[in-house]
Amino acid sequence: MHNVETYMKTKHDLANQLQLLDAYFTLGQQDKAERLSKNIIAKFRDEQQFLKLNCPKSIQYYVDTTLDERLFEWSFEIELLTSAIGNYDEILKAFIQTCIMDYKNRVDTKSLVTISLFETDDEIECIFALTGNIKDTSDVLSSCTIVNDEIIEYKLEIRK
Structure with missing residues (x-):
């Protein structure tokens, strides 16, 4: 079914x-x-x-969430130099999952989630941003870099 x-x-x-x-x-x-x-x-x-990308766990979580949770529209900014992201798939999936779980408590209308992945010689930077009508900006996670009633942004830096 x-x-x-x-x-x-x-x-x-x-x-x-x-x-x-x-x-x-x-x-x-x-x-x-x-x-x-x-x-x-x-x-x-x-x-x-x-x-x-070579990150099947993160992709599977994205697909499952997209199909099961109609609360988010997704956009992507991917600028990776190598396929090194595959080595950090579990970390990336856990980060995405944590952000989505947090975001579900903060919105009640369809919102935009943007995943940005950037790579330098030393690290992979993942920025996860929620934009929309955010009803709760209290008690954000420690990885939060921006928070107001229109955007919440979390950042993860993965050292290579």
Whole structure:
């Protein structure tokens, strides 16, 4: 049954985007159609960068959360020099999981989660940010770098 639900949710989301695109074309709003089209393509491209990483546990957690928790929209910024992230998959998954569990207590409307992964010679930096209508900014985790009613950001530095 889970596969059927997953399939239906995915088709529903895609159908909504295509209907909006069709409406823009029908109304002659080519500029809006073009912006939406570029936005959809960019989202797919950015997600693919994350899904191609050598971190199967983190990817599995992301996929499960995306399918089970409709509370978050996701975006990605991936700038890794090597495939070293695979060596830290368990750490990355635990960090993502901790942030998502924390975020679920702080929002009640759909919010945007951005995962940013950057690499230098010495470390991999993971920044996890929640933007949206944040109802609770108290008792944040020690890895929190920014907190207000519009954004909460956590940072993890993994020494290589």
